[in-house]
Amino acid sequence: MADASLKAELRKGRLAARDSIPAEERIEKSLVLAAHGTEVISVDPGTVVSGFLPIRSEVDPRPLMDQLRERGARLCVPAILDKTTIVFRELVRGADLVPGTFGTVGPGPEAAELDPQIMLMPLSAFDAGGHRIGYGGGYYDRAIHRLHQKGLKPRLIGIAFDCQEVASVPAEPHDVRLDAVLTESGYRLLGVTA
Numbered sequence: 001m002a003d004a005s006l007k008a009e010l011r012k013g014r015l016a017a018r019d020s021i022p023a024e025e026r027i028e029k030s031l032v033l034a035a036h037g038t039e040v041i042s043v044d045p046g047t048v049v050s051g052f053l054p055i056r057s058e059v060d061p062r063p064l065m066d067q068l069r070e071r072g073a074r075l076c077v078p079a080i081l082d083k084t085t086i087v088f089r090e091l092v093r094g095a096d097l098v099p100g101t102f103g104t105v106g107p108g109p110e111a112a113e114l115d116p117q118i119m120l121m122p123l124s125a126f127d128a129g130g131h132r133i134g135y136g137g138g139y140y141d142r143a144i145h146r147l148h149q150k151g152l153k154p155r156l157i158g159i160a161f162d163c164q165e166v167a168s169v170p171a172e173p174h175d176v177r178l179d180a181v182l183t184e185s186g187y188r189l190l191g192v193t194a
Contacts, residue, residue, distance in 0.1 A: 003170040014125040029184040034063035045072030050116035130177035130190035131169035
């Protein structure tokens with residue numbers, strides 16, 4: 001339980017730091033982050049990229065997602081099906097978005113479900129070793145595990161503001177490490193071997 005308590009404390013602190021960034025500054029930092037991401041994230045036509053539609057004070061990855069779409073990526077975003085499962089539904093221009101869980105919106109059940117090759121992942125906190133703290137539901141860890149069971153190994157890129165970095169995240173056996181993190185300071189590979 002000590003790890004869970006520490007994670008909860010780190011989550012609360014980093015989300016408070018993120019919440020304290022003024023809205024205008026969050027927009028500017030999100031645009032800078034998108035510019036960095038556009039320089040380093042390459043996609044072939046048809047590459048499936050999962051992003052997310054921001055809630056609360058999250059980084060807004062939509063400018064980056066739009067650039068990746070312009071280069072030929074197929075975009076998808078998470079949809080929560082139940083208390084344990086998310087799927088990734090294709091996000092196409094002009095499609096209706098429907099309300100989801102936790103204040104999210106996204107494509108409805110008629111949208112195609114895709115298996116991401118690159119995952120742009122929201123988070124609460126991260127460390128230089130590639131460990132992340134999500135929002136506590138474990139949805140992404142389970143989704144990544146399902147992709148691994150299918151023999152897929154998506155590239156995992158945490159999307160965050162610099163203020164969300166911590167010295168160390170307690171790792172649990174089910175936690176999946178990030179390959180990289182993208183912040184307003186740039187793109188960094190994190191504690192993983194190639």
